[in-house]
Amino acid sequence: MKNYIKLFVVSLSFGACIDAFPQSSSAPAGLKGGMAQVNITPPIGSRLAGHFYESISTGIHDSLWAKAMVFQQGRRKFAFVFCDLIGLTPAISASARKMASAKTGILFKNIVIAASHSHTGPLFYGFQHDYFHKKSMVAGIDPHEKIEYPGFLSGQIAKAIVLADKDLVAVNLELGIAKEDGLSHNRRYYMKNGEVVFNPGPLNPDIVRPAGPIDTDVGILMLRNVQSRKFMGGLTVFAMHADTYGGTEISADYPYYIEQTLKTQFGTNFISAFGLGPCGDVNHIDVNKDEPIYSPGNPVKFGSRLGHTVIDEVPKLKQVVKPTLAMLSATIALPLQVPGKAQIDSARTIINNLYAAGQSGEYVKRAGGEAGDFIKRVEMSKYISLAARHTSVQVEVSVFRIDPETAIVGLPGEIFAELGLTIKKRSPFKNTIVITVCNDKTSYIPTKKAFTEGSYEVTNAVIKPGAGEMLVETAVKLLKTLMDANGRH
Numbered sequence: 001m002k003n004y005i006k007l008f009v010v011s012l013s014f015g016a017c018i019d020a021f022p023q024s025s026s027a028p029a030g031l032k033g034g035m036a037q038v039n040i041t042p043p044i045g046s047r048l049a050g051h052f053y054e055s056i057s058t059g060i061h062d063s064l065w066a067k068a069m070v071f072q073q074g075r076r077k078f079a080f081v082f083c084d085l086i087g088l089t090p091a092i093s094a095s096a097r098k099m100a101s102a103k104t105g106i107l108f109k110n111i112v113i114a115a116s117h118s119h120t121g122p123l124f125y126g127f128q129h130d131y132f133h134k135k136s137m138v139a140g141i142d143p144h145e146k147i148e149y150p151g152f153l154s155g156q157i158a159k160a161i162v163l164a165d166k167d168l169v170a171v172n173l174e175l176g177i178a179k180e181d182g183l184s185h186n187r188r189y190y191m192k193n194g195e196v197v198f199n200p201g202p203l204n205p206d207i208v209r210p211a212g213p214i215d216t217d218v219g220i221l222m223l224r225n226v227q228s229r230k231f232m233g234g235l236t237v238f239a240m241h242a243d244t245y246g247g248t249e250i251s252a253d254y255p256y257y258i259e260q261t262l263k264t265q266f267g268t269n270f271i272s273a274f275g276l277g278p279c280g281d282v283n284h285i286d287v288n289k290d291e292p293i294y295s296p297g298n299p300v301k302f303g304s305r306l307g308h309t310v311i312d313e314v315p316k317l318k319q320v321v322k323p324t325l326a327m328l329s330a331t332i333a334l335p336l337q338v339p340g341k342a343q344i345d346s347a348r349t350i351i352n353n354l355y356a357a358g359q360s361g362e363y364v365k366r367a368g369g370e371a372g373d374f375i376k377r378v379e380m381s382k383y384i385s386l387a388a389r390h391t392s393v394q395v396e397v398s399v400f401r402i403d404p405e406t407a408i409v410g411l412p413g414e415i416f417a418e419l420g421l422t423i424k425k426r427s428p429f430k431n432t433i434v435i436t437v438c439n440d441k442t443s444y445i446p447t448k449k450a451f452t453e454g455s456y457e458v459t460n461a462v463i464k465p466g467a468g469e470m471l472v473e474t475a476v477k478l479l480k481t482l483m484d485a486n487g488r489h
Contacts (some may be wrong), residue, residue: 217239305470
């Protein structure tokens with residue numbers, strides 16, 4: 001493991017401890033916050049992400065947004081942006097961070113950009129995008145790409161940060177972690193034949209038990225304007241795939257209905273940001289019920305319930321009276337799988353044959369699992385993707401300290417629930433909120449144990465076994481460093 005870790009501190013800054021203050025009338029000295037949102041919806045007719053076949057958007061159910069939160073204590077500023085997208089590339093996030101940093105003075109490494117992992121947002125990077133884009137080109141034009149989306153997206157993300165920075169006002173931060181134990185389910189199951197299967201289908205008699213845990217935490221961070229005493233906006237973090245809607249309409253999925261629910265309580269100007277918790281192996285499908293996997297009612301049900309969970313928790317939220325804002329980041333090299341030339345050549349032939357056979361969406365309509373040629377498409381796509389990559393990938397881990405009891409961890413990729421829970425268990429902070437798909441989608445990040453069991457997430461993962469545990473160790477080290485630095489200003 002030591003051969004792959006290249007750990008170094010990128011930025012470390014500390015605020016000053018502030019005495020307690022009356023909750024009803026004042027804020028910690030120098031503590032400011034701002035929120036803003038910018039539309040990032042692609043044109044109708046763009047490709048949709050989250051599939052291993054070509055899916056074209058036919059309408060807009062609800063718009064997609066980049067929602068920025070900027071915090072300032074003294075001269076130090078920090079920014080988070082939450083985007084209604086399946087993921088981000090390092091190039092896009094870096095471009096946005098550079099632009100925002102130049103215009104606001106916020107340090108590059110003090111900016112974290114996260115994706116909600118919505119499967120009804122645009123497909124704009126990766127092997128799938130490149131394949132369909134090249135295939136659709138006629139006279140140098142792809143009819144499904146009416147704009148250069150990566151450039152547009154970087155600019156809009158930077159704009160959201162700039163707008164939030166311009167609207168900084170004195171704020172109180174209110175924090176809490178609620179529980180929601182009835183919505184999410186580990187989607188990997190041990191079967192009677194000894195195999196582990198992803199989404200084995202509702203009421204499947206061969207299911208023995210789930211192959212992993214879920215994370216029931218609902219992380220909540222609310223920003224209250226000191227002058228008006230009203231909530232400006234907030235962040236909700238929950239660990240469940242944003243893949244409940246289906247269909248071909250552009251949508252943020254259930255996070256949209258979290259926002260709609262919160263707006264009914266806190267006003268139409270309330271900005272609701274959503275962060276995806278560790279759910280690489282967790283979704284909404286309850287195999288004990290014979291219910292549609294995808295339906296228009298799903299995001300309404302899940303989003304409104306989470307919204308009400310937040311509303312119910314608000315009176316119990318703890319106000320941050322001694323903020324010590326600081327961010328610490330580290331970059332590590334995660335080892336990648338390296339397919340052989342024969343595997344890559346075979347993959348290119350198989351993929352062309354599979355796509356030439358037409359769409360392959362039937363597995364979604366049936367069980368949402370490993371039906372038909374789905375796994376073969378996943379595996380072959382991975383080999384082709386890896387052919388263009390090096391033997392390792394540089395990824396960033398970020399930790400943001402809010403006060404001596406609370407920290408937020410930002411991780412790249414789709415992290416398995418068990419890895420996120422391990423970070424929380426080993427964290428020296430009383431409250432630790434883990435957000436995934438930050439700055440880079442990277443890959444599925446399974447546990448070592450899951451790699452021995454196989455199934456979809458392992459087949460799709462481009463990293464080697466142990467990479468997830470490396471991320472855990474890095475996050476815990478950063479958390480301990482920030483905890484040790486508490487009180488030294």
